[in-house]
Amino acid sequence: MTGTGFSEALRRACAEDWNAAIRHRFVDAMLAGTAEPARMRAYLVQDYQFIDRFVALLGAAIASADSYASRLRLSGFLAMIVSDENTYFQRAFDALGVPEAERAAPALSETTRAFQALMREAAESRSYAQALSVLVVAEWLYLSWATRRSGPLPPDFVHAEWITLHDNDFFRGFVGWLRAELDRVGPAEEAACAALFRRAVRLERRFFDDLYA
Ligand SMILES: Cc1ncc(C[n+]2csc(CCO)c2C)c(N)n1
Numbered sequence: 001m002t003g004t005g006f007s008e009a010l011r012r013a014c015a016e017d018w019n020a021a022i023r024h025r026f027v028d029a030m031l032a033g034t035a036e037p038a039r040m041r042a043y044l045v046q047d048y049q050f051i052d053r054f055v056a057l058l059g060a061a062i063a064s065a066d067s068y069a070s071r072l073r074l075s076g077f078l079a080m081i082v083s084d085e086n087t088y089f090q091r092a093f094d095a096l097g098v099p100e101a102e103r104a105a106p107a108l109s110e111t112t113r114a115f116q117a118l119m120r121e122a123a124e125s126r127s128y129a130q131a132l133s134v135l136v137v138a139e140w141l142y143l144s145w146a147t148r149r150s151g152p153l154p155p156d157f158v159h160a161e162w163i164t165l166h167d168n169d170f171f172r173g174f175v176g177w178l179r180a181e182l183d184r185v186g187p188a189e190e191a192a193c194a195a196l197f198r199r200a201v202r203l204e205r206r207f208f209d210d211l212y213a
Pocket residue numbers: 047050051054081085137138139142165166204207
């Protein structure tokens with residue numbers, strides 16, 4: 001999970017926030033299966049609103065990509081999110097008793113709003129490199145915490161499936177490819193990419209911190 005490319009240099013420049021996020025106590029609790037239902041509920045309700053803008057950003061990356069091969073790979077990933085990942089949210093919301101109104105239009109936290117604004121900005125840049133800078137953080141950081149697991153999967157699917165969605169061979173392969181894309185096109189827009197990457201890592205940490213505020 002290390003290397004010498006552009007994406008690794010960006011990550012290293014944010015190592016403190018990155019490590020605080022992937023070693024967060026909420027992550028520890030999810031991996032151990034001890035994250036309380038109320039906390040999982042609060043997290044997933046906000047995260048569903050995050051995913052909405054994430055899908056829009058992925059669409060912008062598909063539109064701004066510089067080759068059909070890249071568009072194909074991004075589209076395959078998009079198809080997975082709107083199928084497997086969406087059914088996880090619906091089943092978790094059922095299990096946690098989240099009513100329709102809170103699934104569709106909950107009160108948004110400051111951090112969720114800031115994340116949505118960041119993803120909108122990256123999408124509206126019309127730059128493939130800048131879209132990738134935010135996508136890489138969201139995916140690589142989640143791969144990094146999910147693969148910290150050493151023990152068995154927790155018994156409750158709300159924990160277990162959220163881990164396996166981010167720790168599987170398809171996802172690992174995609175994150176590797178996405179990083180290679182950023183390594184390839186990022187250096188030409190180094191400052192803009194670094195700024196977006198840094199903001200995304202800070203927000204990832206805050207997204208977890210909020211659950212204990
Ligand atoms: C705040 C926040 N940051 C990153 C992710 C991870 N993530 C979002 S969409 C996506 C692609 C399909 O899983 C991934 C990995 C998240 N869920 N919530």
